[in-house]
Amino acid sequence: MTWFDRFFEKTSRTAARLSSRRSVVGGIGALVAGTAIFPLLPVSRVRGEEVTNDPGDPSSCDYWRYCAIDGYLCSCCGGTHTACPPGTIMSPITWVGTCLNPGDNKHYIISYNDCCGKSGCGRCGCVRNEGDKPMYLPQAANNINWCAGGSADIIYNCSTAIIVGVDDDA
């Protein structure tokens, strides 16, 4: 859930309390709350294939793999959630997060490799900070431009979310 979701959930409930048209706005509040609690339909699209245990839309910020992301979704920028857009280069080093896959109830280690060499895509900005740490703990810090050190230097375009393993300890 992004801060927009939380904001509108709370705002709608407040409006419901304050409004004389309680039934109408209260209904809106319930709808928003419902949106927040069940944000995704179980639709999966991975390169056009149905993957039943990888639920969600990779072009949506609510997709489970994006639990610790901070950036533009490559799925909206000509790439996919695991591949960079044409003309960019994937950063070799990055930060990792641990996300729970609701499809199989397992925690996966996700590598958020940035795609570099074109300016900011500007589409599908997504900030979710589960497990995010300050930049003095860089391995878990999403506030760093991880294009640094790659062959395209620090020109940031978008971010991917690549499974690198199952976290058995989570």
Next chain:
Amino acid sequence: MLKRPLLALLAALTFPGAAFSADLPEDPMGEVVTFSRQDHDRLVWVTDMNMPHQAHGRGYLIDPDTGAFLAMLDLGYWTTGIELPSDGARILSAETHFSRTTRGERSDVLVTYDAKTFQPLGEISIPPKRASVVKMQGTSALSDDDRFFAQMNFTPAVSLTLIDMDRNEFVAEIDTPGCPNVFGGGDRHFHLLCGDGTFLTLTFNDEGAVLNKERSDTLFDPFEDPISISGVRSGTHWYFVSLAGDLYDIEMDAEGVRLAATWPLISPDERQDEWSISGFQHLAIHRPSNKLYLLTHQGPPETFEDPGTHVWVFDLATQAKSDGYELAERTISIAVSQDDAPLLYGIGAHIPMPLLAQIWIYLTEGEAPLIETVQFGLDVYDAEDGSYQRTISQLGHLPSMIQPW
């Protein structure tokens, strides 16, 4: 025959000044407004990394009392902010530029801007390793006598660039593995925040040669509850807040770095109610009254960078919460002026439409079209009671740091 006089009468009635006033004089060509600090009681710099147009980082100079937008600086690719020497005559900016905007040869430079004309006075080449990160605090620092400038590097190897502003030259790149963020505290000392919960103090001489590197004790648990890098300073004391809401009063000087005190800004009961720190610049300080301001909101732990809804005020002498108020806008950074009737500044995320329209769009089309409408502005409040004063709107695309000047 009557038609022309009738039209003249109608014109005179419609535009009463037009019939009898002289023509406006011609305007002079080529004039440029002259800026003078003396014309303004208070001034604020807002720095903007300008995502997704991050090749064009910018700084905006604002008069918070009149709401006037006064001037701006171009700060290069993915700016991490400016430093403001105490003489008020210069603005320092470590910048990255590419010869073909987003490709070609990279050059990193420390630029000195004239604080009256906003033109570059000169630049010093530095290693092309300047860190590009989202939070701007702790990425650069000035020595207390303004002579040495320190810049955080990330390649992803971590190091520090040291520049002598008197001799206008790059001095050295110092390896600081595990310790990226730099804070001032002394004329010949910089203090770096490390991933093991310690600080590293660098002591150097007048030539910039490092004489000593000293580690502090472990001051916090970086894994259980790390401190945010967005600290505020009063004298030799720096104040940091942990992600869970504990304040760390840390003393930094020639003797090194020590923990002076720690106490909760967010109480256990408030944590139960999911009160959390917020935004990028979570803390502000009013040094004359020894008051600390915390940007807060309600949300689960991972929302510590979400925009804040409230400001809580603490007395640093008694460690007690003395006040609090709700902000007019969702806010990502705060700062406070240092005069006797202080203003609180906030970078607000504004959605320029009525609330019910926002709810309708959210329900029918989701959050994406609303996010596209967000405009950032500098909101000005009375710091004493939180009363809203004004907004300076349309400040770029992701302004995140406020520096009273």
